[in-house]
Amino acid sequence: MAPVLERGVLGRKPQRVEAHGVEHVVALHAEQAGQRVADGVDPRVPHVHGAGRIREHLEDVALLGPGAAAGLEDAGVVPALLPARLDRPGLVPLVHGGHGSPRYYRGTAILHLRDRPGAGVYCAPPSTPEMVQMPENVYVADIAAHEGKEVTLRGWLHNRRSSGKLHFLQVRDGTGTIQCVVFKGNVTPEVFSEADHLPQETSVAVTGLVKKEPRSPIGFEIDVRALAVHARPTQEFPIGHKEHGVAFLMEQRHLWLRSPRQNVILRVRHTVEKAIRDFFDQRGFTLVDGPIFTPSACEGTSNLFEVPYFDLGKAYLTQSGQLYMEAAAMALGKVYCFGPTFRAEKSKTRRHLTEFWMVEPEVAWLDLDGDMVLMEEFVSFVVQAALAKHRDELARVLERDVSKLESVTPPFPRITYTEAVEVIRKEQEAQRAALPPEEAAKLPPMMVWGDDIGGDEETLVARSYDRPVMVHRYPTLMKAFYFKKDPQDPKVALGCDVLAPEGYGEIIGGGQREDDLETLEKAIAHHELPREAFEWYLDLRRYGTVPHAGFGMGVERCVAWICGLHHVRETIPFARMTERITP
RNA sequence: UCCCCAGUAGCUCAGUUGGCAGAGCAGAUGACUGUUAAUCAUCGGGUCCGUGGUUCAAGUCCACGCUGGGGAGCCA
DSSP: OOOOOEEEEOOSSOEEEEOOSSOEEEEEEOSSTTOOOOSSOOSSSOOOOSHHHHHHHEEEEEEOOTTGGGOTTSTTOEEEEOOSOOOOTTSEEEEETTOSOOEEEESOEEEEEOSOTTOEEEEOOOOOOEEOOOOEEEOGGGGGGGTTSEEEEEEEEEEEEEETTEEEEEEEOSSOEEEEEEEGGGSOHHHHHHHTSOOTTOEEEEEEEEEEOTTSTTSEEEEEEEEEEEEOOSSOOSOOSSOOOHHHHHHTHHHHTTSHHHHHHHHHHHHHHHHHHHHHHHTTOEEOOOOSEESSOSSSSTTOOEEEOGGGOEEEEOSOOHHHHHHHHHHHSEEEEEEEEEOOOOOOSTTOOSEEEEEEEEEETOOHHHHHHHHHHHHHHHHHHHHHHHHHHHHHTSOOOTHHHHTOOSOOOEEEHHHHHHHHHHHHHHHHHHSOHHHHTTSOOOOOTTSOOOHHHHHHHHTTOSSOEEEEEEEGGGSOTTBOEETTEEEEEEEEEEEETTTTEEEEEEEEBOOOHHHHHHHHHHTTOOGGGGHHHHHHHHTTOOOEEEEEEEHHHHHHHHHTOSOGGGGSSSOOBTTBOOO
C-alpha cells in the first residue's frame, strides 16, 4: 500500500482532502474513540460524496477496526475492497477479504485514490468504527414514515431549479416525486456544482434527512447530504416540461410513460384490473383463459387479424372469448376470461384500438335481468375501487371531477332500445325546432326504430343520467346470432349495453344467450355462417342446455372514463392503432 | 373506405398582399438562500415534409405524393 500522506483528526467542520497530481492515500479517523453510535443514522460520519464519481477514483479502501484509537499503524486495519455498488453515501462499504456481500461501517476509512482530476473525499467528523444499520432505501410513497431520519432515495431527476446557494432537485422514483434541497453548506463544491448541471432523467441516489415541509405538495422534502449519480443521459431527454403534440408523444411513448400524468393513468389501470379480478374472485368465479388463436370468426368473418398456422392454413387472433366462456360456464358455473382482444377494423376514433383488453364473464343459470344486476354491481365495484385508491391523483393530476364518479352505484337506470329511440327522436326534434328550417334540413335524418345507436345518439341518451345507463332489448337483426330472442317480443334480443356518462359511450355489451338448439341452428343459417365451425358450440345445447348470460367490458374505455381522458390510447401502455405499431 | 385539418429550430407554434427565417420552451454560460412549468442576462440552434409547377421572387399560390391528427361507419 502506498504511504499515508495525510492524516487528520477532524473537527466539527467538514474537511475536504484533495487528491490530484500524485497518488494519495488519505486516512481519516475518529476524533473520539468509543463514541456511541445512536440508532438510525448519525450525520456526523464519514461522507463519501458523489459516489458515482468517487467510484472511478477509488482503488482501495480500508477501515480501522475497533482498535482505531491506537492509531493508523494499529494492526486492526482491515484491508478491504470497495464494492462495485457504492450507493450508501455516508457509510463506508467494505467487503472483507475481497469477496462476499458488503457490510456498511461508520468510522475511519482509508481511501486509496487514483490519480484523477477531481478525485477527492469529503468527510464529516467520524464516530466510532462500528457496524451500523445502513441508510434505508425508501420510496417516495413511504416517505412520511421516515421523518427526521436519513434515507437514500433512488430515482430519476424530473426537474431542477436553482436559487444561488440552493438547488431544488425534483426526484421521481415511480411511486412519487419529492423535492430534494441541496444547500451549498451541506455538500462539497463539486457535488453542489454537479447538482446544478444534471440533465433531466439523470438516474441518481440521493441521501439526506427527511424533513416536514408545508410548502411541499406531499408535505416532505429531502435535505440532501450526498448525491450519487448513477447514469447521466447520453443526450437530451426529448420530452420537456412544456406542451407537446400527441403525435410526438406517441412516438416517444416509451419515454412518455415517465410523465406524472401517464404514471397516474397506468396506476389507475392497474387498480381497475385488480378490482376486476377481485370482484369475480369474491363471487366465486373461476378465471378461465380463452385462446388467442382461433380457427374462424366467433361472430362472422368481419375484420379479423389473420396469421399463417402451419399446415392448417389460417388462424385468426381472437376478437372475443365469449363462445369459449359459454363452454367453460357449462363446466364451472361462473367463469370469466381476461385478456387481449384484436379487431382489424380500420376505426380511427378516440374509442378504438386494434389491440385491447377485455374481461368477459359468463354465468350458467342466469337470465338477462340477473346479467344486468351483475353488470351494474361490477361497474360500480370497479369505479369505487379506483376512486378509493386514486381520488387525490385523479383530481390533482388528471383534473378529473371525481364527484361524477361518486354517484356510480347500483341501481343503474334501465331503458329499452325502443324507449331510447323515443328519447333520441325527441332530442332530435328539439334540435330541429331550435334551428331555422333551411339549417334543420341539412341535419342527418331522424333516427327510426331499427337504426343503430351511434356515438352522438349514445351521448344524447346518457347525458340525462348521473350514472351509467343500461339500454336493453335491441332489435334482433342488429345483434349477433347467439343472442336469445325475447319470448315476449321476438323482434328484440335479450341484449344489454352499458353506456358510460359524459360521452364515454358503450363500455359493456352483453346479454342472455340462445340456449335452444333448433333456434340457434336457424340463427346460424340465417346469418350465413359456416355451420361446421360451430358444431362444438351447438354441442353445448345438445348436452344439458341451460339459460346463461354474460357480458364483455373493454378495460381501456372504462379507464378512459374513470380518468376523464379524451382518447383510449393513453390508457394502455403501448397502444396499437391502425396507423401505429411502434414503439 | 369516406370527409375535414395539419406538417417551419430538439419541442410547441407564429409567419401579414408572394419580398432578409421568428418567438417561447429546451440546451450552454453567468447571477440569485425557498424555487414549485422559478426568474433575470448573454450565446448557439433551420433539408420551412417531398417532388414538380406558376413567378423577377414561394414557408406563403397550384398539382401530385408521403406522414400524422380529428371525425364517420363498425365496435368494447
